[in-house]
Amino acid sequence: MTDTVLQTHELSKRFGGLAAVSNVSLELNVGRIHAVIGPNGAGKSTLINMLSGDLSPTSGRIVYRGGEITGFSADRISRLGIGRSYQKTNIFLGFTAYENCRLAAQSRLPSSMRFFRRATTYHRVRDAAEKALAQAGLENRAGTLASALSHGEQRQLEIAMCLATSPKLLLLDEPLAGMGAEESARMVELLKSLAAGHAMLLVEHDMDAVFTLAEVLTVMVNGCVLESGTPEQIRASPAVREAYLGTEDLAHG
DSSP, X not given: OOOEEEEEEEEEEEETTEEEEEEEEEEEETTOEEEEEOSTTSSHHHHHHHHHTSSOOSEEEEEETTEEOTTOOHHHHHHHTEEEEOSSOOOOTTSBHHHHHHHHHHTTSTTXXXXXXXXXXXXXXXXXXXXXXXXXXXXXXXTSBGGGSOHHHHHHHHHHHHHTTOOSEEEEESTTTTOOHHHHHHHHHHHHHHHTTSEEEEEOSOHHHHHXXXXXXXXXXXXXXXXXXXXXXXXXXXXHHHHTTTOHHHHHO
16 A cells, blocks of 8 residues: 655636646655656646745645645755755765765754754764665765766766755656666666655656656646556557657557
């Protein structure tokens, strides 16, 4: 039985006269990767930005672990246990992989703003950083500057930084963007390994990866949910095929 972590109820976002997202309701559960797909301009990134607190909804509700978080700030949402990656890698290039994860873990300490004690003395921070690097497959790159990592490793590091904050929910915005085949395969295996202990919302254009990873897919077009279902249901949907003008990506995954 899955553990429901987050629900949205009729969530909408308008920018003036433009409805970027309209009445989106979904449910995210531990152990289940939920992918949101759709053409450019469908509202996918706007949706994930509302869930992470980067944007405030115009209407609707967001409920996280039984409590309403609609309109909460991004830092408050992060501290509740929601981790977020971005389309553009968001890491500290001048720090090592370990230092990046240590900073992320340190942000969760109640005393994170007390500067007169060495951060390295916090065993909990060190352990969280090392565990996150291992989970992301970067334990052998801990001492490497982030700027010297490959593009795929930098994306892994961003996820490791999320993991260092002990999230219950991961919001991943195009984690495979710009990767070659080998790096993409490594990221797919990483996301599979994380699914058991987390709820996960995945926004991704790589349809092969989406149909490999997701148990539930939500298709958005023009800010609205066109259809939600299993990969098999989405592949077979005439409405989805029509919206994508019959592209083979969805028909064959």
